[in-house]
Amino acid sequence: MPDVRIKSLPSPHGGKIVERVVRDPQMARKMMEKCSAVYDIKPTLFKGNPVRNVYREIMSICYGFFSPVEGSMTKADVESVLERRRLTSGWVFPYPLVFDVTEEDFKKLGVGAGDWLLLRLKGEPFAILEIDEVYEIVPGDIAVRTFGTPDRNPEVVKVPFDHKHTGYNIYCSLNPIVLAGKYTIINEPKIREPFTRFWYPPKKAREEFERRGWTTVIVHQTRNVPHTGHEALMKMSAYMGDIKPSDGIVVNAIIGAKRIGDFPDEAIVESHEMLHLAGYINPNRHMVTFTLWDMRYGNPIESLLHGIIRQNMGISFHMFGRDHAALGEYYDIYATQILWSKGIPSFGFDAPPYEVSGGLHIRPQNIAEFWYCPKCKEFAYSDNCTHKGIYSRYSGSFIRGLINEGLTPPPEIYRPEVYKVVVKWWQKFGYPFNNEKYLKEREERLEVDLPHMELPAHLKK
Amino acid sequence: MAKYFGIIVDEKRLAAIKGTALEEKVEPIFGGALKRLVLEVSDELGQKVIDSFSKARFDARGYIEETPAAFKKLVFKKIIETKSLGQEAMEMALKEIDTIKDEVAKEDMELPAPDIDISDVLEMQKNPVQKPV
Numbered sequence: 001m002p003d004v005r006i007k008s009l010p011s012p013h014g015g016k017i018v019e020r021v022v023r024d025p026q027m028a029r030k031m032m033e034k035c036s037a038v039y040d041i042k043p044t045l046f047k048g049n050p051v052r053n054v055y056r057e058i059m060s061i062c063y064g065f066f067s068p069v070e071g072s073m074t075k076a077d078v079e080s081v082l083e084r085r086r087l088t089s090g091w092v093f094p095y096p097l098v099f100d101v102t103e104e105d106f107k108k109l110g111v112g113a114g115d116w117l118l119l120r121l122k123g124e125p126f127a128i129l130e131i132d133e134v135y136e137i138v139p140g141d142i143a144v145r146t147f148g149t150p151d152r153n154p155e156v157v158k159v160p161f162d163h164k165h166t167g168y169n170i171y172c173s174l175n176p177i178v179l180a181g182k183y184t185i186i187n188e189p190k191i192r193e194p195f196t197r198f199w200y201p202p203k204k205a206r207e208e209f210e211r212r213g214w215t216t217v218i219v220h221q222t223r224n225v226p227h228t229g230h231e232a233l234m235k236m237s238a239y240m241g242d243i244k245p246s247d248g249i250v251v252n253a254i255i256g257a258k259r260i261g262d263f264p265d266e267a268i269v270e271s272h273e274m275l276h277l278a279g280y281i282n283p284n285r286h287m288v289t290f291t292l293w294d295m296r297y298g299n300p301i302e303s304l305l306h307g308i309i310r311q312n313m314g315i316s317f318h319m320f321g322r323d324h325a326a327l328g329e330y331y332d333i334y335a336t337q338i339l340w341s342k343g344i345p346s347f348g349f350d351a352p353p354y355e356v357s358g359g360l361h362i363r364p365q366n367i368a369e370f371w372y373c374p375k376c377k378e379f380a381y382s383d384n385c386t387h388k389g390i391y392s393r394y395s396g397s398f399i400r401g402l403i404n405e406g407l408t409p410p411p412e413i414y415r416p417e418v419y420k421v422v423v424k425w426w427q428k429f430g431y432p433f434n435n436e437k438y439l440k441e442r443e444e445r446l447e448v449d450l451p452h453m454e455l456p457a458h459l460k461k
Numbered sequence: 462m463a464k465y466f467g468i469i470v471d472e473k474r475l476a477a478i479k480g481t482a483l484e485e486k487v488e489p490i491f492g493g494a495l496k497r498l499v500l501e502v503s504d505e506l507g508q509k510v511i512d513s514f515s516k517a518r519f520d521a522r523g524y525i526e527e528t529p530a531a532f533k534k535l536v537f538k539k540i541i542e543t544k545s546l547g548q549e550a551m552e553m554a555l556k557e558i559d560t561i562k563d564e565v566a567k568e569d570m571e572l573p574a575p576d577i578d579i580s581d582v583l584e585m586q587k588n589p590v591q592k593p594v
Binding site: 191196197198199200204208260261270273274276277278283287288322323328329333372374392393395396397398400401402404405406407408410411412413417420421423424426427430431432435436437 | 467469471490491492493494495515516518519520521522524526527528529530533568569570571572573574575577579581582583585586589590591592593594
C-alpha cells in the first residue's frame with residue numbers, strides 16, 4: 001500500500017533556496033570596495049505616483065521568495081519569461097524582473113558589464129548589483145507581453161490592458177535601460193513595525209514549520225482585511241491535508257505599493273493576526289506572514305508567482321478563488337483556476353503548472369465561493385447551498401462602501417475585533433483606505449530601515 | 462446585462478421612506494443584519510457612473526461599488542423624489558453630480574474615524590503570539 005501521508009515540506013522551486021544576504025560587515029566592506037559607482041534606488045512613478053520600488057524585488061530575490069531567480073534578469077531570461085513563462089534554465093517563472101535606469105542615470109554612472117554597482121536605499125548602502133549585461137527595453141512592449149492580449153491569449157484575456165490597470169502601468173513606467181546581474185544584500189535592513197513579527201522569509205518559514213511539526217500547510221493569499229467569508233474559506237480549505245486536515249494555515253500578505261482604495265498594509269496584517277489573537281483560529285495552526293512585492297494584479301500570471309513564493313516557504317497547498325489577484329475585467333474571472341486545472345497553452349502551459357517540466361510542487365485548491373446563508377445558518381459553500389435569494393454574497397468593494405459611509409459592518413461580515421483593527425489604523429492615518437497621501441508617505445518610509453554603514457572612500461566622491 | 466446599485470438603508474433612511482411603496486422594496490441582507498434598496502440600471506448607465514468616479518467599479522456580482530458616500534446620498538434623495546428604483550433616479554443623480562463635487566473631493570482626503578472603544582484589541586496586541594524572529 002502506498003503511504004498517503006505527507007512527511008515533508010515541498011522542495012524549493014529550482015531545487016534550493018536562494019539566499020544572497022551578507023551579514024558579515026567585513027565581507028560587506030570588501031564587496032563595496034569592488035564597486036565602481038553608487039546608485040540611489042528610486043520608486044517607479046506613474047503620473048507622479050509611486051507604483052513600484054525595486055527594493056522590494058531585491059529583498060524578495062535575496063531572501064529566496066523568488067528562488068531560483070538571483071537578480072535582475074538578462075535579456076535572454078526576459079524574452080524566455082515573456083514567450084513561455086520559463087527562465088532560460090527551464091524553471092517556471094511568470095514575470096520579468098529587471099533593474100531599470102534612465103539613460104541619463106546610466107550615462108552618469110558610467111558602468112558596464114563586469115562592473116559592480118552599489119545600490120543605496122534611504123541614504124544607506126543596501127545591496128550590490130554585479131552587472132553581467134546592459135540592454136535596452138521598450139517598456140510598453142514588455143507591459144503588453146507580460147499580461148497578454150485577447151488575440152494572443154484568447155483563452156483568458158477578455159479585453160486589451162490599458163492605463164486603468166496598475167500592473168500594466170508598472171511595466172509601462174519602467175526606464176529603458178536594464179542592468180542585469182545578481183543582487184546581494186550587504187546591509188541587512190530592519191523590518192519596521194508592525195511588520196517585524198510577520199517577517200518569515202522562506203528559510204525561516206521552513207524552520208518555523210519544522211519547529212511546529214507541520215508537514216502539511218495551506219496558504220491564503222491576501223491583500224485584504226479578512227471578512228467572515230475569507231475566514232470560512234481558510235478554515236474549510238484547511239480540511240485538505242493527508243490523513244487529517246492541514247497542520248498549518250498560513251496567511252501570506254503581499255505588501256507593497258497598492259491601489260488607492262485598498263486597505264493599508266498595516267491593517268491587513270494585523271487584522272489577520274486578530275483572527276488568532278481573538279480565538280477564531282487557534283494560533284497553534286495559524287500564522288501570518290508577508291512578502292514584499294508591488295502587486296501586478298496579473299490574475300493567472302500572478303498566481304504562478306504566488307505558487308513559487310509559497311512553495312519556497314515550504315507550503316504544500318494553495319487556495320485559489322475566483323478573480324485571484326485580479327483588477328477589473330481584463331481576465332476571465334476563473335483564469336487562475338483554468339491555469340491550475342488544465343493549463344493555458346498560449347501562456348506556455350499545455351497542462352497545469354504542477355504537471356509541466358520545470359513546474360511547481362505546490363498543489364492548488366480551486367475554491368468556488370462562500371456566502372452567508374441565514375437558512376443554512378452558516379458561511380455556506382456555493383456548491384452546497386441552493387438558497388438563491390436568501391444568501392448574501394461577499395464583496396470587498398461592498399464592505400469598503402459600508403465603511404466609507406460610516407456604517408459599522410455587522411458581525412456577519414466582520415468579526416468585531418477585526419473591524420477594531422481597521423479603526424485603529426484609520427485613527428492613525430486619518431483615513432480607512434489607501435489615499436494619495438498615505439501612498440506617498442509610505443513610499444518614503446517603506447517597510448524597512450537601514451543601519452548606518454560607511455561608504456568606502458572611493459565611492460564618497 | 463443589467464447592473465445594480467445598492468443603497469444601505471439605515472434607520473434614518475428607513476424613516477424617510479416609511480409608509481411609501483419603497484418601504485416594501487427594502488430587502489434584508491446578511492440574514493437581516495443590513496437592509497438595502499437596489500436600483501437596476503442598464504449597462505450603459507452603469508458605465509457612466511463608473512466613469513464619473515476614479516475608484517468606482519463593478520464588482521463580481523455586477524454591482525456598482527466604491528462610489529462616494531455623497532453620491533449614494535444623492536441617489537437616495539432622487540429615489541425619494543422619483544418614488545422609484547428605476548433608471549430615472551440614477552439619471553437625475555448623474556445630472557446633478559457637480560453639486561457634490563466638493564464633498565467628494567473632501568471624502569478622498571479625510572473621513573472621520575468612528576468613535577468606538579478599541580482598548581480590548583490594543584490589549585490583545587500587547588501579547589502577540591508571533592514574536593519577531
